[in-house]
Amino acid sequence: MKRKREYDFWLLFTVMVLLAMGVIMVFSASSYYAAYNWNNKFHFLIRQLLWSCVGLVCMFVISNIDYRRLAIISPVLMLISIVLLILVAIPGIGAKYNDARRWFNLGFTTFQPSELMKLSLIMFLSFSLAKNSGKLRFFFRGLVPYLLIVGFVDLLLLLEPHYSCAVLITLVAVVILFCAGARIFHFLAIGVPTIAAAACLVISSEYRLQRFLAFLDPFADPQGSGYQAVNSLYAIASGSIFGRGLGKSLQKYLYIPEPQNDFIFSIVAEELGFVGAFTVIVLFLLLIWRGVRISMNAPDMMGSLMAIGITSLVAIETIINIAVVTATLPVTGMPLPFISYGGTSMLFVLASMGILLNISRNSVNNFNPVRGSELLKRARQGEG
Amino acid sequence: MKSSKRKNIKSMHHKTASKAPVDLKSVRKKKRAEEIPNQPNTGMLKRREFFMLLVFTLSLFFMLYRVGFIQFVKGEEYQKKAYYTQTQKRQINPKRGTIYDRNGKGLAISASVDTVSVNPNALRSELNNDPGELQELAEGLAEILDMDAMDVMKVFNRNSRFEYVKRKIDRELGARVRNYVVQEKGIKNIYIDEDSKRYYPNGSLAAHILGFTGIDDQGLAGIELKLDATLKGMPGKIMNEVDVLGRPISFSKERYVEAVDGYDVFLTIDETIQYFTQKAIEQAALDYNLKRGAAAIVMNPNTGEVLAMASYPDFDPNHPDAKPYFVDNPEWLGFASVEDTELLWQTVFRNRAVNDTYEPGSTFKAITAAAALEEGVVTPETTVVCKPYSLAGHTINCWRAGGHGQEDFTHAVYNSCNPVFVQEALAVGIEKFYTYVRMFGFQKRTGLEISGEPTDEEYRNLWHKEPKEIDLAVTGFGQRFQISPIQLASAYCAIANGGNLMKPMLVKQISDSNGNIIQKFEPQVVRKVISEETSKTIRTILEGVVSEGTGKNAYVSGYRIAGKTGTSETLQTESEGRYVVSFAAFAPADKPEIVVLLVLDHPQVAMHLRSGGILAAPVAGKLCEDILEYLQVERQYSERDMKEMTEEVYVPSLVGLTVSEAIEKLKAYGLKYVVEGSQAEDAVVKDQTPKADFSIPQNSTVIIYTEGSPENNMVPMPDLTNKTVDEATATMKNLGLNIRIRGEGMALRQQYEPGTPLQKGEVVDVEFMLLIAD
Numbered sequence A: 001m002k003r004k005r006e007y008d009f010w011l012l013f014t015v016m017v018l019l020a021m022g023v024i025m026v027f028s029a030s031s032y033y034a035a036y037n038w039n040n041k042f043h044f045l046i047r048q049l050l051w052s053c054v055g056l057v058c059m060f061v062i063s064n065i066d067y068r069r070l071a072i073i074s075p076v077l078m079l080i081s082i083v084l085l086i087l088v089a090i091p092g093i094g095a096k097y098n099d100a101r102r103w104f105n106l107g108f109t110t111f112q113p114s115e116l117m118k119l120s121l122i123m124f125l126s127f128s129l130a131k132n133s134g135k136l137r138f139f140f141r142g143l144v145p146y147l148l149i150v151g152f153v154d155l156l157l158l159l160e161p162h163y164s165c166a167v168l169i170t171l172v173a174v175v176i177l178f179c180a181g182a183r184i185f186h187f188l189a190i191g192v193p194t195i196a197a198a199a200c201l202v203i204s205s206e207y208r209l210q211r212f213l214a215f216l217d218p219f220a221d222p223q224g225s226g227y228q229a230v231n232s233l234y235a236i237a238s239g240s241i242f243g244r245g246l247g248k249s250l251q252k253y254l255y256i257p258e259p260q261n262d263f264i265f266s267i268v269a270e271e272l273g274f275v276g277a278f279t280v281i282v283l284f285l286l287l288i289w290r291g292v293r294i295s296m297n298a299p300d301m302m303g304s305l306m307a308i309g310i311t312s313l314v315a316i317e318t319i320i321n322i323a324v325v326t327a328t329l330p331v332t333g334m335p336l337p338f339i340s341y342g343g344t345s346m347l348f349v350l351a352s353m354g355i356l357l358n359i360s361r362n363s364v365n366n367f368n369p370v371r372g373s374e375l376l377k378r379a380r381q382g383e384g
Numbered sequence B: 001m002k003s004s005k006r007k008n009i010k011s012m013h014h015k016t017a018s019k020a021p022v023d024l025k026s027v028r029k030k031k032r033a034e035e036i037p038n039q040p041n042t043g044m045l046k047r048r049e050f051f052m053l054l055v056f057t058l059s060l061f062f063m064l065y066r067v068g069f070i071q072f073v074k075g076e077e078y079q080k081k082a083y084y085t086q087t088q089k090r091q092i093n094p095k096r097g098t099i100y101d102r103n104g105k106g107l108a109i110s111a112s113v114d115t116v117s118v119n120p121n122a123l124r125s126e127l128n129n130d131p132g133e134l135q136e137l138a139e140g141l142a143e144i145l146d147m148d149a150m151d152v153m154k155v156f157n158r159n160s161r162f163e164y165v166k167r168k169i170d171r172e173l174g175a176r177v178r179n180y181v182v183q184e185k186g187i188k189n190i191y192i193d194e195d196s197k198r199y200y201p202n203g204s205l206a207a208h209i210l211g212f213t214g215i216d217d218q219g220l221a222g223i224e225l226k227l228d229a230t231l232k233g234m235p236g237k238i239m240n241e242v243d244v245l246g247r248p249i250s251f252s253k254e255r256y257v258e259a260v261d262g263y264d265v266f267l268t269i270d271e272t273i274q275y276f277t278q279k280a281i282e283q284a285a286l287d288y289n290l291k292r293g294a295a296a297i298v299m300n301p302n303t304g305e306v307l308a309m310a311s312y313p314d315f316d317p318n319h320p321d322a323k324p325y326f327v328d329n330p331e332w333l334g335f336a337s338v339e340d341t342e343l344l345w346q347t348v349f350r351n352r353a354v355n356d357t358y359e360p361g362s363t364f365k366a367i368t369a370a371a372a373l374e375e376g377v378v379t380p381e382t383t384v385v386c387k388p389y390s391l392a393g394h395t396i397n398c399w400r401a402g403g404h405g406q407e408d409f410t411h412a413v414y415n416s417c418n419p420v421f422v423q424e425a426l427a428v429g430i431e432k433f434y435t436y437v438r439m440f441g442f443q444k445r446t447g448l449e450i451s452g453e454p455t456d457e458e459y460r461n462l463w464h465k466e467p468k469e470i471d472l473a474v475t476g477f478g479q480r481f482q483i484s485p486i487q488l489a490s491a492y493c494a495i496a497n498g499g500n501l502m503k504p505m506l507v508k509q510i511s512d513s514n515g516n517i518i519q520k521f522e523p524q525v526v527r528k529v530i531s532e533e534t535s536k537t538i539r540t541i542l543e544g545v546v547s548e549g550t551g552k553n554a555y556v557s558g559y560r561i562a563g564k565t566g567t568s569e570t571l572q573t574e575s576e577g578r579y580v581v582s583f584a585a586f587a588p589a590d591k592p593e594i595v596v597l598l599v600l601d602h603p604q605v606a607m608h609l610r611s612g613g614i615l616a617a618p619v620a621g622k623l624c625e626d627i628l629e630y631l632q633v634e635r636q637y638s639e640r641d642m643k644e645m646t647e648e649v650y651v652p653s654l655v656g657l658t659v660s661e662a663i664e665k666l667k668a669y670g671l672k673y674v675v676e677g678s679q680a681e682d683a684v685v686k687d688q689t690p691k692a693d694f695s696i697p698q699n700s701t702v703i704i705y706t707e708g709s710p711e712n713n714m715v716p717m718p719d720l721t722n723k724t725v726d727e728a729t730a731t732m733k734n735l736g737l738n739i740r741i742r743g744e745g746m747a748l749r750q751q752y753e754p755g756t757p758l759q760k761g762e763v764v765d766v767e768f769m770l771l772i773a774d
């Protein structure tokens, strides 16, 4: 049943367009910042180009490796990720930056083990659930062991600390478990107390509380806790319909700290306006649609779960990032996939796209949105 | 077309190729899933994956909505805020317009100066936040600017993008700062921008008209305040889009909105006439110890232009809050203190010619006379009787006890007879009289372009509300109501110019900095008040007042001055000497070119001297003379002038001549002589008094010495006070002294104090004055 098929064209197209936009926008957003800090306005452009190329190569290589073979080594990857996460939290090994120990300094670049963990966990969950999805209906026998694994990973991430990644990994894991058949009631039973606990956690820490309050009204302290949100809003608002024009952002003049990173979307909105923001969001919608389509057409459950996991990883990152820059969520360190500047993270995003492309090549390709509803109806009748 | 077709075929192929087997497979799997728990449920998997697609899609649509909301609903608000943080603005002050006098002489000028400002945030970043370097810069700058380095540091450390370091410094100093900051230190974020500073080259000249300005060049008083909008121009600005540290962004062009200079204002004021006027009241204030100051107005009666307007005490608008001369307070704070500021506004800043009101007294009789003559109730020749007049239980007396008896109306004006004016006012009648009052512009603002004139209502409140006969009677000779000096001066213009009430004007023209006329103000007739005929009649009568009547002390030989004295006792203050003496005049009487009003408030002199005729008239006469001379009005000497004029001669040098030669020479000069020592004809003259080339009146006596010396021939100066001209001349002659007579009447002042030892033959100036009670 191994038919060599084509890549999913639209997925590949979207990734390439987003990458191209990313390179352009990183250059536009970072040039002044780079000139200010490195005396070289091409500093980030060169690196972004380099990582994009390396990433693309990586993506094409991986797209040619059968995902099932990759899945088999996922327990090993998982173990490596856990070891690296523990190592990075040890002072002296992990590099500290902004009060968090998340990076290995490799000299020529930095490497975040959490990036590897995201992918490892998705693969491991898919690999494991493909065999054990039937048990998921049971709480203790099925769901809890997986939640414990996720919880353990979260714990390691909290040591760094890296809250946003913990939240992201948890959400992605929940999506995978949900799609694999876990009961909604079980999620509620765990989710509601967890959210309550999280609320307590926010209130208990002055720092987190401040961040949260700043999110509610960034203009209360525009020079302090609300600074990033306020300047992001200024940038977006300045864009209007068609934007100031490429390269003409004013907020990138150090008003937005590290404008090439997490807040790059606001620079896009400022320079390219609503039209630009709309384009980026539509590109992501396209990507997510193709991703979900691939997952629905995957030849087996493992491929399907891996595809939905990778897709939701990109989707959730995108949603949280845009929510943060539009002051819809509190400020947290979440890059915009493909577009934000990021060395190794770019590598991992493209690697995961490679996996997705490989799954699409193995796709049974029978999904059609119109026919899909009929299919669902029939499936429901079959269940009943 | 082609591609879509191919796509259709492809999808068709997919459907047919894979639909059936998958369906079967999924159904089979589902069935198995129920039996074997480890088998996946593919249907639910796809359903839930599709559900996630919906969740993500909706979330992203919500994000799109958020972007739209921020851009279109909140857009304007945020953009405005963003603009303020992204833009640095430096204001360029426009050059404030110059205020010129009528001949184009600058009275208020804006000089170019420099202002030093700083962008503290950018400066600190420019110096890499090195406190040592910052301190060094602050110290260097403080030394040049004569400031405290601590204060400069405070400015440098502010979290701000714009602060002043020092404003309005000399350009020379500004150049030194520029040299230090830019050349020496290479600092970019300290700016030395052009600014302008108001200064008044003539100090207190026309201070009350000009007013003064504040630190931001804003007008705070006078014309500076009234025409602030015209003078100030439009400020320009330098706008830069800057980065977070305040450094200009490279691609953003420095937007430079040029300042528009203010318009220049040409006043009707004549700098020279203003100077004469101010000097005159200043001297009067010193001579008479005026407790409540003085005011004077000079107008052109034909146009209503104010040629001069002065008020005393005055101030220097270059330093408006300097301590006035009459204040002793050693802790004077000026504008920094509310009390001091209040005091300034109550005293030196008060433009008494416009802001203050007073009882005009007899100067108002000109208006009564005009009404009576115009209404035909009297002619200049009409016989009237000056004797105490009883009305409603009051008796009105003339200033001369018992009155002047029978006289014609002309002489009643010369003598300023109150009972006569009561009769004439009553003859005109209440209604008509007050109509004339209003026609002459009283009870209403004149509308002079300067702030501080009372309102119409305030003016009306200073008059009787519903006048009865007794009110009319006292109004007829100018008492129990108040007017402002500018009102009376305007009314005199109407009397002098043939009967037209002119709107008094202070501003002649407004032009831009290139000299293009923006607005020109033309003389404006408010209304015709009296006929040309009546005007002419009054002009003649008032000329007589000066040449023969109570205004004699204003007489100037060669100039035909007409005028009227005024003395009133004010009820406003209880203090001693609560008199206001005044003189209203115009000249030349036949063809008036100037109207002069002089008001002296609370003179502190001997009781019998407190009258307009004694105090105000001579000052006004001298002022008229100065102005007419300046206006190059030719003197026309009357016969009487010629007779009264004593010619001066220069004493010839007699030393070395024989006595006979000397006597002959003196005779030729019209001088008398006394020989001291040997009277022999051939005796040689050794010395003389007065010395050669001295100017002395004709008929004076020159003492020639053949023996002895003038130093041994001294006499004490006698006291001539209250002596008549003849008495004083005789006294001086008896002592061997010469007299130079100034004026007529009683001796008021003499050049030397009584008892001063003088050489025989010396010439002493003696001032005479007619003692007039009005």
Ligand SMILES: [Zn+2]
Pocket (backbone or CB within 6 Å): B386, B398, B399, B400, B403, B404, B405, B415, B416, B417, B418
């Ligand atoms: Zn009389």
